[in-house]
Amino acid sequence: MSQNTRESVWAISKSSIPFYRDGIAPGKEEGSKWVQVDGIIDKLSVSISGTVWAIMHDKIFYRSGVTPNNEQGTAWTPVEHNFSVDMLEAGGSCLWVYGRDNMLYVRSGMGFHSSSPNATRIGSGWKSTGSPTSPCGVTDMAITAQDDLFVLTDDNKLFKRDGCTQSCPEGVSWAKCALPRLGGGGFLGLGAAPEVISIAGGLEHLWAVTDSHEVWRAPYAGIITERSWERIPGQKMVYVCPSMCDKEITWGINNRDQMFVRTSPQVGRYEWLRQGTIMFRTVTVGVMLNYILPSEKSKPTLARANSVPTVQQDELKVTDMPFKIEQCDQMSEDLLNALVIPVLSEQEVLQRFNYDFTTEDTVLSGGVR
Known part of the structure; x- marks a missing residue:
């Protein structure tokens, strides 16, 4: 993890209340406590520029006033849009939203990676594109640290959006990627194979969770094949979200709604450690500048x-x-x-x-x- 950045971790409880993880710092990536924030949230995503985006009552909001010294911010500020929203994922210079019309929308004019003097962190408009396997819908989305968009469709297929640039944020085409070779279930491998239920992008890997609660990851540089995937041993999860600062640190929620973080306390040894007693249903990890403490x-x-x-x-x-x-x-x-x-x-x-x-x-x- 760079000395100039640290994780920004937000989560939604089972009762739809947002929280952020306080006390995260270099050497203490698990933080110290959960702090409640106002609002009733449906979906939440933190970008690698520190902007917190949310869906509330079918409307898109961003959290204004968020700084390293005031991570909870001051208020939820609405963003104009003329489509019904279902899910969203934020990157460094992009925000992707999936609408209930089976269309994907990308926020244009966002400028964390942009040299445009008119670009801002919250953007200025929307551009749309169709889902990769229409009429099949999208069940999950993931954005990596390099702003690559991956989508998981409801027929259990994985696609990557190619050609996304500052001048063409919506991209030009879809490329199909392989999911992990899960094998069949039951005696002698017979029966239905488990399906991927969620995906998440990180610093170097795309992560996936199956309906048997196994965690997998694959490097997303280049083409993702079946051989690209490796299974992560240990705690079974229903949802994971990796760090954008460290390739090993990953936050996850198990089937009992308990929050964990995967750390590396010893060389070659990785553990899932329980974080608090609040019951959660989703977690999102972005990037925030370090707290700069004055030298003594x-x-x-x-x-x-x-x-x-x-x-x-x-x-x-x-x-x-x-x-x-x-x-x-x-x-x-x-x-x-x-x-x-x-x-x-x-x-x-x-x-x-x-x-x-x-x-x-x-x-x-x-x-x-």
Whole structure:
């Protein structure tokens, strides 16, 4: 995971209440607690630019006011559209929506990866395209870290949208991809093979979950064949969503609506760890800038000058001092002179003026040259 990014994890509870995961930081990718946000949400998706999108009452919204220091944002802001919505997936420079008319709509004018001066993170309009196997519908969508769109149809087929660019966000054609070779069920492999029920895009892999709750993944660079897929051992899931920052970290929900995160606590060992007691039905993972914590200030060193430097009268003003003005007003003239012309040792200044410099950066830091 880059030191400049971290995960942004949002989820919807069984009662349709949105939550975000607080306390996520480098080295603590699982976070610390779930924080409830206002609203009753049907669908939710976080982009790799940190924008949170949602469907509420057949309307599309984005969460305004979201920042690294205020991840829950301030309000749900509606976005204009003239079609009925069923599901949505957000990427870095795109937002794809599947409508109840069996059409796919992409948000144009989005600019996280765009050099266009008029592009914005919330876009400016819509462009449409048909589903890959009309009249069959779309049961799930996934967007990767590279903004590649994959769709899963209700006849259990997987397609990738080709030709998507900034000038043509809706793309030009569909390419069929292979699903994992699941094999048959029952005695001697007879019986119906399990089907893929959900897909999710990550940093390097496309992930899939079957109706037998097995988790699979395949690298999405190039053509996805049956041999591309590998089964992920461990906890069985009904829904997963991988990190866009780390190729191994993945969030998942099991068939008891319990949330887990797959981490790598030891070399070569990966575990699904339970995260909280809230019952969830879906989770989405995007990207947020790191919290930038100020470095702890070290105690400045005051050095005795070998000679007193000459200071012109017009070279120094009170506003040039590295203190707040109200602090300067509280200092005596002798103390200000000692700070400007450092002829005393640190101990002498502390004893004579009873002033603690541990929380201030002064002109004495590093000594006089």
